[in-house]
Amino acid sequence: xRSDAIRKPTTAEVIxxxxxxxxxxxxxxxxxxxxRALDARIRRAGSDSSHFGLHIDRAERKVTVEVCLDPSRSxxxxxxxxxxxxxxxxxxxxxxxxxxxxxxxxxxxx
Amino acid sequence: MAVSTMDAPSGPGGPDDREITRRYLDQIRxxxxxxxxxxxxxDDSVQLSRRARSALSExxxxxxxxxxxxxxxxxxxxPYSLSELALRTLIRDAIDGTEGIASLRTSVEYAPSPxxxxxxxPERVACRVAVAASPRSLPVLPVLADVAREAVRxxxxxxxxxxxxxxxxxxxxLHEI
Numbered sequence: 253x254r255s256d257a258i259r260k261p262t263t264a265e266v267i268x269x270x271x272x273x274x275x276x277x278x279x280x281x282x283x284x285x286x287x288r289a290l291d292a293r294i295r296r297a298g299s300d301s302s303h304f305g306l307h308i309d310r311a312e313r314k315v316t317v318e319v320c321l322d323p324s325r326s327x328x329x330x331x332x333x334x335x336x337x338x339x340x341x342x343x344x345x346x347x348x349x350x351x352x353x354x355x356x357x358x359x360x361x362x
Numbered sequence: 363m364a365v366s367t368m369d370a371p372s373g374p375g376g377p378d379d380r381e382i383t384r385r386y387l388d389q390i391r392x393x394x395x396x397x398x399x400x401x402x403x404x405d406d407s408v409q410l411s412r413r414a415r416s417a418l419s420e421x422x423x424x425x426x427x428x429x430x431x432x433x434x435x436x437x438x439x440x441p442y443s444l445s446e447l448a449l450r451t452l453i454r455d456a457i458d459g460t461e462g463i464a465s466l467r468t469s470v471e472y473a474p475s476p477x478x479x480x481x482x483x484p485e486r487v488a489c490r491v492a493v494a495a496s497p498r499s500l501p502v503l504p505v506l507a508d509v510a511r512e513a514v515r516x517x518x519x520x521x522x523x524x525x526x527x528x529x530x531x532x533x534x535x536l537h538e539i
Contacts, residue, residue, distance in 0.1 A: 264398050278387045279394075282428065286421035290414055293397075304390055304417070320387060327444070327452070327521040328437060335439035352440035357428050358383045359451045 260345045263303035269341050270306075270317055275330030279305035280320040280357040313347050318355040327356060375450055379427065386424055393417055431480040432472065435523050443480060444522070446470070456517035457491060462501065463510050466490040466534055486528040487514060492535035507531040 267279055281289070281304040292302040301308045305318045315338055321330050335352040342350070393413065429446030436442065444452075450468050457465040467490045473482030491510055495501050511529045518524040 264394070267394070279390060280383070280387060280424070281390060281421055283421050283425045286418060290418065293414070304394060304421075320383065321448075328434075328523055331442045332437040332439055335437060335442075339439065354440070354442040355431060356442065356444045356448050357424070358379075358445065359448045359455075360380070360383070361451065361455050 261341050263301065263306050263308065266308075266338065266341050267303060267306055269337050270319065270334055273330065273333050273337060275321055275325035275333065277320040277322040277360040280318055281305035282318050282355065282357060285316065285318055308342070308346065310346055310350075313350045314353060315342065315346065315350060316353045316355065318357050320358045320360055321356055322360045327359070331356065375427075375447060379447065379451075382427065383424075386420060389420060390417075432470075432484060433475060433477075433480055433482055435483065446481070449484065452517055452521060453487060453489065453514050456513045457489060457510050460509050460513050462494040462539075463506060464492045464494075466492055484518070484524060484527060486530070488530040488532060489514065490532045490534045492537060493533055494539040495536050496539050501536075503533055507533060 270276060271278060285302065285305050285307045288302040288307050289304045301310070307316045309315070317334060317338065319334065321327060325333070331354045334354050338352045396413070427447060431443040432446060432449055434442050434444060449470065453468050453470075454465040457463055469488050470484050471486040471488075473485050475482035489510060493501055493503070493506055510531045514529045515525075515527055518527045
């Protein structure tokens with residue numbers, strides 16, 4: 253029995269980490285995550301799986317984040333960094349091989 | 363759930379896209395703040411509130427503005443996609459960044475995709491452009507077209523790892539500077 257259980261990060265915490273990445277202008281939700289976030293609120297399912305712009309589906313083994321990027325990095329570089337941050341933030345709180353999908357909704361060219 | 367925007371052809375977008383997007387991002391930021399605060403205080407009045415409904419209708423508008431999702435070659439850590447809006451922004455900015463050439467309308471042809479609601483990788487881009495010309499020095503149009511073409515190809519290769527894009531340039535307008 254582990255004495256130091258790994259705490260599941262809240263979606264708000266994960267979002268804060270993603271938004272802090274240089275190259276990320278902000279979270280930009282699409283309909284999918286918006287509906288899931290509202291649904292989670294209504295069912296009082298807690299905020300550990302759905303928030304605007306971020307959806308963690310442990311059953312389907314898929315994490316989706318929807319963002320707006322800025323031009324300080326190439327799109328590909330920013331996307332990869334987001335995926336890296338997601339992987340580190342979620343760690344073993346998601347099943348092995350969980351897919352990390354980034355949806356770039358818009359580019360803020362400043 | 364996904365709204366399919368694939369029935370209509372890829373639209374040209376509007377001049378206000380940037381401003382509208384900025385306002386939307388601000389709205390989402392403040393909504394996040396409020397909800398997190400209310401939740402921390404144990405307030406569950408956010409269920410189906412006016413704000414929730416307005417968030418929903420705003421996200422429907424945003425979805426229409428974004429267009430369909432376009433699959434990109436995945437990174438080593440996972441898949442990603444761009445909205446048609448983001449892709450168009452990238453291409454238009456590449457052309458607008460060249461000397462004397464302004465993008466007018468951009469349309470994209472995509473590889474077929476098995477997924478409903480997403481498009482395959484871009485294969486061919488058609489860019490309508492306007493070219494600035496002074497009476498003293500007429501521009502060599504094929505050279506300018508190549509400049510625009512290379513700008514788009516470079517941007518897509520560098521930003522998205524899409525090296526084999528075919529780019530058609532259509533010079534629609536020659537205006538005096």
